Amino acid sequence: MEIQLGNEEIMRLKLVSKFFKGFADYSRLCIFQSLMDGEKTVTEIIDYTGFSQSKISNHLKCLRESDLVEARQDGKFIYYEIKDEKIKTILGIAAEVIKDVSEEKLNCMK
């Protein structure tokens, strides 16, 4: 490894941090959870999570623009689904790691 961060690496890490922001929010994780076993309409996500429509829609916009989820329209409805299987993998590993971490520990991260 180099002894200093290079420009390439800096740009890459900035991207990576943005990527992880997609998962670093409770509401968005609830959306991911909604979609864990397949596509859902916005209304179904709203019902599943109990969150307001605008909240869901705002988050979905963000997740869609970031290519973390994708949307397809069918009449009145828009179906969303997780775009990449690797995302489910990441969420799975995260769940494993957290098992090893005691409940209170992560509270430094509000």
Add this chain to the structure above:
Amino acid sequence: MEIQLGNEEIMRLKLVSKFFKGFADYSRLCIFQSLMDGEKTVTEIIDYTGFSQSKISNHLKCLRESDLVEARQDGKFIYYEIKDEKIKTILGIAAEVIKDVSEEKLNCMK
């Protein structure tokens, strides 16, 4: 899958979101990158990243309390390292997923 989020799941997802906050910050990712191939002292991390001492120290405190990195003291120096191999795995998969995502896409996540 249930048609609504249960209490267990809600608590779990809150934890998961905190976990991901650890990776959702550029400065912290630079720290992780510093540690990718083994332990380093705080000073080495400072030199590698070019960040201020207090910034590094503040982030390390957070990462340590969250059990994402661990510290060991040797005289004046404190060596930090990534605590769980799974964390490196997650970072690796994230890198892969990002390759598929065009540069501008993630800009919704500031």
Add this chain to the structure above:
DNA sequence: ATTATATATCATGATATTGTGATATGTAAA
């Protein structure tokens, strides 16, 4: 055509997070 339903957008206030600078603490060398 009008109405109801589904979803998106947007401005804004509230809240959370980050970086900085100053200072404190601990360890070892001189």
Add this chain to the structure above:
DNA sequence: TTTACATATCACAATATCATGATATATAAT
């Protein structure tokens, strides 16, 4: 026993993020 070095802490300003409520748009049913 001072001085230099390594690291931690903390308050506060700057910035980023989120939720809300109001409004807009688009589609389908009546």
